[in-house]
Structures are given as structure tokens and as C-alpha cells.
Amino acid sequence: MKAYNFAFFDEGSKREIRRATVKAISIPGYQVPFASREMPIARGWGTGGLQLTLSLLGQDDIVKVIDQGCDESVNAVNIKKFINKMTGIRETEQTATATIIQSRHRIPEVELRADQILVLQVPIPEPLREVEPSEYITQRLHADQEYSAIWLMLFEQIMKHNKMTTGADHPVLVHQRYVMSPSPIPRYDNCKLHNSKALILLGAGREKKIYAIPPYTTVQSLAFNDYPFQTEDFSGRTCHLCGASAVYFDELIDEESGHKYYQCNDSSYCLQRLNQELL
Amino acid sequence: MYCTEEPILKVNNMVKQFGTGCSNCFNLEEERLEKNYCPCCQTVYACQGLSLELYEGEILGIVGESGSGKSTFMRCLYFDQEVTKGSAYIRAYKKGQANIFEQNSQQKRYIRNQIMAMVYQNPYLGLRMNFSSIGNVAEKLIASGNREVSYMTSRASELLNKVKIPSYRIREAPQNFSGGMQQRVQIAKALSNNPPILLLDEVTTGLDLSVQANVLDLIKRIQRELKISMIIVSHDLAVIRMLADRTIVMLNGKIIEQGLTDQILEDPQHPYTQQLVHSLL
Numbered sequence: 001m002k003a004y005n006f007a008f009f010d011e012g013s014k015r016e017i018r019r020a021t022v023k024a025i026s027i028p029g030y031q032v033p034f035a036s037r038e039m040p041i042a043r044g045w046g047t048g049g050l051q052l053t054l055s056l057l058g059q060d061d062i063v064k065v066i067d068q069g070c071d072e073s074v075n076a077v078n079i080k081k082f083i084n085k086m087t088g089i090r091e092t093e094q095t096a097t098a099t100i101i102q103s104r105h106r107i108p109e110v111e112l113r114a115d116q117i118l119v120l121q122v123p124i125p126e127p128l129r130e131v132e133p134s135e136y137i138t139q140r141l142h143a144d145q146e147y148s149a150i151w152l153m154l155f156e157q158i159m160k161h162n163k164m165t166t167g168a169d170h171p172v173l174v175h176q177r178y179v180m181s182p183s184p185i186p187r188y189d190n191c192k193l194h195n196s197k198a199l200i201l202l203g204a205g206r207e208k209k210i211y212a213i214p215p216y217t218t219v220q221s222l223a224f225n226d227y228p229f230q231t232e233d234f235s236g237r238t239c240h241l242c243g244a245s246a247v248y249f250d251e252l253i254d255e256e257s258g259h260k261y262y263q264c265n266d267s268s269y270c271l272q273r274l275n276q277e278l279l
Numbered sequence: 280m281y282c283t284e285e286p287i288l289k290v291n292n293m294v295k296q297f298g299t300g301c302s303n304c305f306n307l308e309e310e311r312l313e314k315n316y317c318p319c320c321q322t323v324y325a326c327q328g329l330s331l332e333l334y335e336g337e338i339l340g341i342v343g344e345s346g347s348g349k350s351t352f353m354r355c356l357y358f359d360q361e362v363t364k365g366s367a368y369i370r371a372y373k374k375g376q377a378n379i380f381e382q383n384s385q386q387k388r389y390i391r392n393q394i395m396a397m398v399y400q401n402p403y404l405g406l407r408m409n410f411s412s413i414g415n416v417a418e419k420l421i422a423s424g425n426r427e428v429s430y431m432t433s434r435a436s437e438l439l440n441k442v443k444i445p446s447y448r449i450r451e452a453p454q455n456f457s458g459g460m461q462q463r464v465q466i467a468k469a470l471s472n473n474p475p476i477l478l479l480d481e482v483t484t485g486l487d488l489s490v491q492a493n494v495l496d497l498i499k500r501i502q503r504e505l506k507i508s509m510i511i512v513s514h515d516l517a518v519i520r521m522l523a524d525r526t527i528v529m530l531n532g533k534i535i536e537q538g539l540t541d542q543i544l545e546d547p548q549h550p551y552t553q554q555l556v557h558s559l560l
Contacts, residue, residue: 143385152410155431159414
């Protein structure tokens with residue numbers, strides 16, 4: 001007897017999640033509530049992303065899972081194992097080969113194509129949450145397009161530190177309408193959201209929300225006229241393994257000499273460069 | 280002779296009730312209420328058909344005992360509460376042709392952000408206590424569409440300076456301030472984008488006399504310099520006497536008397552107004 005249906009969920013559950021996904025794609029940046037399923041991993045560990053991925057997988061898909069840019073971290077490996085057990089489909093570490101990429105907190109360095117889907121795991125989907133604890137009110141603020149509280153938050157950062165200090169999860173305006181939390185991707189990745197060729201889906205399992213950026217959608221990072229949005233500055237730095245520059249780096253410290261060195265955060269990108277698989 | 284000037288704000292027959300109403304209280308003309316309360320269905324009629332006009336550059340005072348519906352009226356006008364019935368027109372909004380109570384919530388938000396400003400009796404309602412004062416003032420500017428940090432900081436410090444918040448404290452949060460200072464931050468915030476209509480709800484209540492005098496002075500000066508129209512609610516006749524050009528007296532959700540402030544204070548007609556004026560210490 002087969003214990004589970006293909007891709008863990010029964011077909012009804014998949015359909016429910018896909019229905020929410022279709023609505024999310026139709027209203028770019030709008031958070032669609034959905035009946036988040038109980039999963040064999042704890043909420044807050046990527047259940048939103050995992051549910052999206054499972055609802056989309058077909059027999060021919062090739063899946064890639066990244067956790068903070070790394071294909072080999074425990075979280076990514078466990079999710080991959082689970083998907084493999086439930087579907088038996090192929091998995092890959094190469095960005096270009098994958099059809100569905102589930103990621104936590106990074107967008108791969110290799111540019112995504114129109115036939116790929118990026119699924120991001122989201123801890124807190126509500127960009128207004130920090131300033132407004134009530135869901136009842138945030139929904140109304142979104143309806144009214146009243147985002148002054150988020151702007152005020154950025155203004156306060158400028159007042160205190162003379163720059164915007166959102167380390168990750170810098171709020172973005174999608175399709176000139178909804179302000180959206182891009183999930184805690186670094187500011188460096190915000191630019192990749194704009195006019196992305198690939199469909200980007202974001203899932204928050206604990207908060208029971210799905211939202212999306214359809215391909216070729218305008219995505220602007222919020223910024224004041226005289227304080228423009230800035231990504232992390234990596235100028236003059238190169239990867240100590242593959243020599244790449246102008247990518248997102250991890251900063252490492254040699255414990256003996258105490259000197260800093262840098263390494264590509266996207267492990268598969270680094271590996272492919274070392275193997276000379278990228279042109 | 281009749282007045283040719285067009286009012287900047289016109290409210291017609293505004294009703295705000297809390298409760299569904301019943302056959303007993305359905306017709307307010309029959310006066311079956313106990314004060315503003317229907318003993319049959321427990322409905323409270325906070326505002327029972329208020330009509331008034333506000334002209335450019337004038338200060339309109341509203342007095343009345345607590346529970347007479349003054350604050351409810353202000354909250355309805357500022358869309359903090361929804362009216363049950365009635366209409367209001369603002370000259371600066373769609374040329375005074377649209378009933379502002381019937382606009383959608385985005386439009387109401389626009390009116391709140393662009394055309395009106397409110398100073399609440401309780402500064403906790405009007406300010407974000409743990410954000411900086413300068414940020415609080417900037418919030419109103421952000422809401423009205425400004426995205427220029429340098430302009431907002433200079434405008435905010437100019438206003439905070441005007442309301443006499445020392446410049447070395449403008450980056451401090453209002454929660455560290457005294458009540459009077461918080462009230463002045465609220466006023467600075469309300470003025471930041473030069474709204475044509477300013478609503479002041481018991482702004483000086485609870486402040487000590489010298490601070491009260493400062494705040495009143497400030498309001499008077501603002502009106503003279505900026506020609507902003509104001510509605511000021513107070514139960515304190517001294518405040519009304521000092522500020523208001525015209526005064527409306529409310530009792531149990533109704534306007535019982537209105538006229539020039541001097542006229543009302545010197546020659547009250549309605550028994551309640553007479554009692555109110557004579558109980559002035």
C-alpha cells in the first residue's frame with residue numbers, strides 16, 4: 001500500500017494551494033491567505049515554501065533547494081530528501097538545470113529564466129507588522145495604500161544612523177500598488193526581483209500567506225528622493241576560492257591571523273565557476 | 280443682507296448613533312429619549328442631526344458638558360468613526376460637491392492626510408510615542424506624499440522650534456516629554472502640511488495654567504499667521520472666550536444655541552447655556 005500521494009499532499013490540498021497561488025499571481029504583491037497544512041517539519045522552518053513547491057511539482061520537474069545560498073546546509077538537505085522521498089523526482093545543485101528552486105534568504109547569482117520558478121520561504125510576510133501588530137488594521141492599510149508607517153520607519157533609521165539600516169528584507173513596492181516584504185533576502189538581491197524573467201512565489205507557512213511577483217513586474221525598493229536605495233557594497237572584494245567579484249559574499253575571518261577574507265555566498269555558483277561550468 | 284462667502288466646511292444633519300434604534304426612538308422629533316439614551320433599546324444617540332458651517336480663517340468653538348457629543352462629532356468628522364447619517368462638504372475637496380462621508384476609504388484617507396488635521400485630547404492617540412518627535416511630524420508629511428528627507432527634517436525642526444520644543448530634544452521620543460510638550464508636538468505635526476482645516480479636541484485640558492496659556496497663545500498665533508480654519512472643542516469657557524469667533528453650545532447630542540462668542544457668553548438664551556455661563560468661576 002502506498003502511504004502517501006505523489007508529493008505528500010492529497011490532490012485537494014494541492015489544488016487549494018495552487019488556487020491561492022493563482023490569485024497571488026493575479027494581484028502582484030498582495031498576500032493571499034491560504035489553509036497552511038500541517039507539515040512533517042516545524043512551522044518557521046520553510047513550511048510555506050515547501051507547500052508551494054510540493055503543490056507545483058510534476059514528474060518532469062527538477063528541484064533545487066538552497067538555504068542562505070548554500071545547497072548543502074542541513075535545512076536544504078532535509079527538505080530535498082523529503083521531496084525526493086515523496087516524489088522521486090530529480091534534484092540538482094545547478095541553478096540553470098532546475099525548474100523549481102526553493103530558497104531561503106537568497107536569490108541565486110545565475111540569472112533565472114522564464115521557464116523557472118523561484119519559491120522563497122518567508123518568516124514574516126507583513127511589511128507593516130513591525131509598526132502595526134493588528135492584522136485587522138494592516139489589511140485595511142494595504143487596502144487604502146496607506147504605507148506612511150513603513151516610510152516613517154525608514155525615515156527614523158535615517159534620523160538615527162544617517163542611512164537606511166534594513167539589513168535584509170528591505171520593503172519593496174510591487175507593480176506600483178502593494179508594498180511587500182521580499183523575505184529576508186539581502187538588499188543586493190532586491191534588484192533581481194525587478195523585471196525578473198522567472199515567476200517568484202513567496203510562501204509563509206506559519207503566517208498562512210502566499211504572495212507572488214509575476215514575471216516582468218516592476219519592483220521598486222522603497223527609498224527617499226535624497227536617500228537612494230543602496231545595496232551592500234562589495235567593491236574591491238573577490239572570492240578566495242573562485243575569484244568572483246561583484247557577487248554577494250560571506251565574510252570569513254581566519255582565526256589564526258585574524259584577517260578577513262571573502263567567499264561566494266552562493267555555493268553552487270562558486271563550485272560551478274571552479275569547475276569552469278559557467279560561461 | 281445675506282452672507283455671500285462660501286463656507287470652507289459645511290456639515291448637514293449629521294447623526295451618529297450607537298445601537299440599532301427601535302420603534303420608540305425611531306423618530307427623534309418625538310423626544311422620547313432620556314438625554315441621548317433610548318431606554319427601550321439602549322441606543323445612544325451621540326449626535327442628533329448636527330448642522331454647522333465653518334468659514335475661512337475662523338475659529339469655531341464647541342462647548343458642552345461631557346457626554347454631549349462634542350468629541351464624537353470631531354471623531355466622525357476626522358473619519359475615526361463612521362457616521363450613521365448626514366453629509367459634509369469641504370470646499371477644497373472636489374469643489375465642495377462630494378459628500379465626504381460617502382467617499383471610499385482611500386478618499387477618506389486622502390482627506391485626512393491632505394485637507395484636515397486633528398489634535399487629540401490624549402496625545403497617545405495622535406502620536407507614535409516611541410518614535411522621534413521629528414519623525415512624528417514627518418509622518419504627516421510622508422502621508423501627504425513627501426519623499427524628500429532634507430525638506431521634511433527642515434520643515435519639522437522649523438515647526439518644533441515654533442512650538443518651542445528645544446532643538447536638542449527634537450530627536451527624542453514624545454514618551455519622554457511632559458504632557459504639555461507632547462501636546463505641542465501634536466500641534467506641530469498637525470500643522471506640518473498646512474492643512475486648511477484643523478480640528479482641536481480639548482487640547483488644553485489637563486495641562487497646567489502656564490502651559491495652557493502657551494498652547495493657547497500658539498493656536499492664536501497660528502490662526503493669525505496661517506489663516507487656518509479651526510474647530511475647537513472644549514468644556515472650558517475661558518478657552519472658548521479667548522479663541523473662538525463663533526460658538527456652538529451642545530447638549531445631549533444637539534446644538535441648542537449658536538452665535539458670536541461674546542453674544543453667547545454675555546447674553547445666553549437657552550437655560551442650559553445660562554447655567555453654564557453662570558457657573559463660570
